[in-house]
Amino acid sequence: MQLSRVFAIARRLISQIRRDHRSVGLIIVAPMFVMGLLGYILRLENQGLAIGIAAEDQGILLPTGARISAADRLMELLGERDELTVKPVTREEGEQLLRDGSLDAVVILAEGFTQALAQGGEPRLELVLEGSNPGQRQAVMIALTAALTQSLPASPAAAPRPNVEFETRYIYGGEEYDFLDSFAPVYIAFFVFFFVFLLTGVSFLRERSQGTMERLLATPVGRGEIVLGYMLGFGLFALVQSAVVLLFTIYVLRIHHAGNLGLAFLVEALLTVGAVNLGIFLSTYARTELQVVQFIPIVIVPQVLLSGIILPVDSLPRLLQVMASLMPLTYANRAMTDVMIRGLGLADVAAELAVLLGFALAALMLSALSIRRQFV
């Protein structure tokens, strides 16, 4: 073994990589970018949980003439927590706000709650949750339990600890929904996007590097036909893939789903069109297959982090929410969750579908423009 030969090889590799500015950028910048995003997300406290409190209880009158109410105390205690915002509502208001997403949970204190609490009875507490996100459910439960425990020392030490009875209801989904249930729809969207993007990128790059694109363009075929052909070919694979993943998650993993699978397929199809064309477009900026793969940290990873796969988009800080709103997966995820978990219909996801359609059309234009017959 001769070290000089080893060094010669190492030196050659270093000068090759150094000449490839993009790879250098990727090696240095991409990890910082991804770690930065990841750190930002993981450090986030579960902020932005909004709880509505509906006090149907009037409280009790003390002998001093003052009126105390457990609802007021609870609201005060919950309000002290930074991650929560508390809002007094009525039962009907609360459920309405839950449905449109401006509240995450509603706590209803039934008539006679304070009385029961003071006298060591069994106070009934009704908790209504949005239900499609198990993470949120846990956060609400933790905050509420802590607040209730804190409020207890206020009652006479002699009195037996009252047993607060939780009665939990869900608008969508339910207790049996676990993390897998809530993630399955978004994972399906993600898989489709990821694989279709990568497959198209690589095979389009091959088309150019093996010279077949040149030959293709020497036939009467139009660039619209090329793009459409690619969409059809990979679209078929994408739909087969989503069908397999969907059936696997429903029948093998036994996830819960409530929605119209046809509508879920429509979402996937639109996403596929966008992914195929994004792959074609970006492959023009790659010279090797390795460079196509290098797009993953730029195109795929941020979408994984921000589009609602890991954390709900509205729990992200403002800046990241703006970034998320530019990503197609954000809309696909929202639509998939709406369809599969909330069981909503076409009218309810029309906005998301429109955005996905817009993205698909924009990508289509970019990709068609990138296939030029007269490419010098």
Place this chain on the structure above:
Amino acid sequence: MDFSIETVRLNKAFGAIRAVAELDLQVQAGEIYGLLGPNGSGKTTLMRLLVGLAKADSGEARVLGRRMPDRGLLAEIGYMTQAEALYSDLTARENVLFFAALSGVRTASWIGEALELVELQARANDLVSSLSGGLRRRVSLACALVHRPRLLILDEPTVGVDPQLRVAFWEHFRRLAEAGVTLVISSHVMDEAGRCDRLGFMREGRLIAEGSPDELRQRSGMTDLEQAFLKFAEADHAA
């Protein structure tokens, strides 16, 4: 006169390099026209201009009576690139079938005939990746002529093809020309250049001499075309 190809002061530059410069070329229908010249003399660029894969900076290229680029005309043109340009994960037949479909071939028997022409029937169902370089050239040629074009533009079609098949190729080119097909063929190999009706010697993007092989030999006073080319190149360099 009716030309299959007629270029008028055609120009194409890549940065400071003039790949095709003020080029006037005329090729008649049914003629085999050979383009000869060293690497980088502009043969491939000229061919790409004729097919419409590149856009001229100035000047005009009229092909089969229409000004290029013209996508509609491409069904009448067969182009074989210097690179193999095949899908290596498909079989020979699938490759021919694919390019036939793109060029609008509706007769299924044409695919078999194209494969037969290049003597590939036996290997038609083999993956291109399992074929040798010479066999791939044959598949590539079959792809270029499967749609029976009126004009064939072949960029070094016989590279890596063994001598026996090369003779067969040229016999076939001649038969096509007799049937009225126009062929433009670039080559390095001077002995096959002798089989062309007319030759154009290219240097630095220009045609420095043109004529039948015999004419070129006579004018240069040389007995073989390679010497003739060098003589013309020298004279051009001096000028």
